Amino acid sequence: MxxxxxxxxxxxxxxxxxxxxxxxxxxxxxxxxxxxxxxxxxxxxxxxxxxxxxHRNEIARSLRPGQSSGLIGVAITNLGNPYYGNFALGVEEVAARHGRRIILGNTGEDPARERQLVSDFIGRQVEGLVLVPSGRSGEHLSSDELGGVPLVLASRSLDGLDADTVLLDDVGGAAGGTRALLDAGHTRIAFLGNARSVFTGERRFEGFVRALAERGLVPDDALVERDQQDVAAAETATRRLLDLDHPPTAIFSANNRNSIGVLHEVARRLRSGAALEAMPALASFDAFELAGLMPVPVTIVDHDPRELGREAARLLLARLGPEPSVEPSRRVEMPVRVVTAT
Incomplete structure (x- = not known):
């Protein structure tokens, strides 16, 4: 700890x-x-x-002296994303085996909402926190600010914050997905990602650039679209890319919401009579709904979000056991694998 x-x-x-x-x-x-x-x-x-x-104590009156709440606060960035639903199920699975329940909150990638949510969790006497950070600042997450409540960061880390953290191999996975497109003969590859302030967005772009550099290529600025935080924005970005005079023949998508945006735009164009051969191949970091039904080749940088949640919960429960761990904070990076969906 x-x-x-x-x-x-x-x-x-x-x-x-x-x-x-x-x-x-x-x-x-x-x-x-x-x-x-x-x-x-x-x-x-x-x-x-x-x-x-x-922090206002919302449930202290319901607890007898010395009694713990049995609650773990879980804060995610997008409650509408099935990925995070599976992540939360993984946390809950491990928590339940240890006689604890989770309370779930959504930050919407808004640091101010994250601060309020964390404060609310502390006010409800949670025993521990699992958080997918929504920004780059961790001042409100220090041990002093949390009153000593143990914290585990998931999917993203925060510079300067001493906390257990579980991540994915974002750089290696993005490089592997991009290599699959290169191996298929594509050199004009676009990048769709989320905000530069998002930890995973930066790491996955780094992997994309690394794979291109291995083949003597550099990203074309005209083919890089970032800051898409939802499906609608990703669909619009895909439309811009495919409307270029020299559109990409393939797209690397940094998360599943961007990938679904690609799917929507490809489907719209096919309904309008576009030739299937003109549609780009896709590599997606994260599996996404209906990936197997895509009319174009799809490569998935796959991993199990539920296992990510389980690992976050295991790290947290190690701090909450009968003999809580006093080891230094741990950083776990979980592997991913590149698979072909179609």
Whole structure:
């Protein structure tokens, strides 16, 4: 366990009251909506809450002294993505074997929502957290900020944050998927990825560039589309690529939402009478729905999101056992494999 974890003590409502110069009842009323509390007093209370790092305890009254909540907070970035549904099932599977339940929240790739969600989880007395980070900052995830609650990062890491982390081989997988396209004879290969601020987006682009460099090629800026966070944006980006005077003959997609965007645009063009031979081959990091029905060749950089969730939960439970691990934080990188779907 990272040094110092579980040692810090969360401030109490009485400490917040003393810091703000008000009564504990005034703090409670402010946090319950501010009824009968003057705006200037509310501001003093909220400032004290921020300065002390207080997290409202939503379930303490339901717990007997010494009793734990049995809850693990799981924060993902896209609740609508089946990938993260399977990831959460993996966490739940391992948690249930240890007599614990999960509560699930969605950040929508919004760091502000992530901060609020984590604060809510802490307020509900979770015993541990599994988080897919939505940004690059981890200041709100330090042991002091979390009151010593153990944390595991999944799929993405954060520079400067000492926490157990489980990742995929993003660079190697992206390179392998791109090599499959190169081996099939493609040299004009486009890249579809998500925001540059997303850890996996950067790593998968690195793998894409690496595979091209091995063949003496460099990415064509006109064929690189990034910042697509959903299917609709990926479909629009694919349309731009295929409308070029010299469109790509293949596309490497950095995640399943981008891949489905490609599928939508290819299907639209075929319905409009485009020739199948004019459609690009696809390599997708992550399997995606209906991949086996794609009318063009598809290569999948495959892995099991449920196993990723299981591994994250195992790392967390090692910190929560009868004899919690005090080992330094661990970084696990799980393998991927390149397979042909059609």
């Amino acid at each position: 990272p040094e110092g974890q579980r040692k810090s003590k969360q401030p109490t409502i009485r400490e917040v009251a003393a810091h703000a110069g008000v009564s504990p009842m005034t703090v409670s009323r402010t946090l319950s909506g501010g009824v009968y509390v003057r705006p200037d007093v509310q501001e003093r209370v909220l400032r004290a809450v921020r300065e002390l790092g207080y």
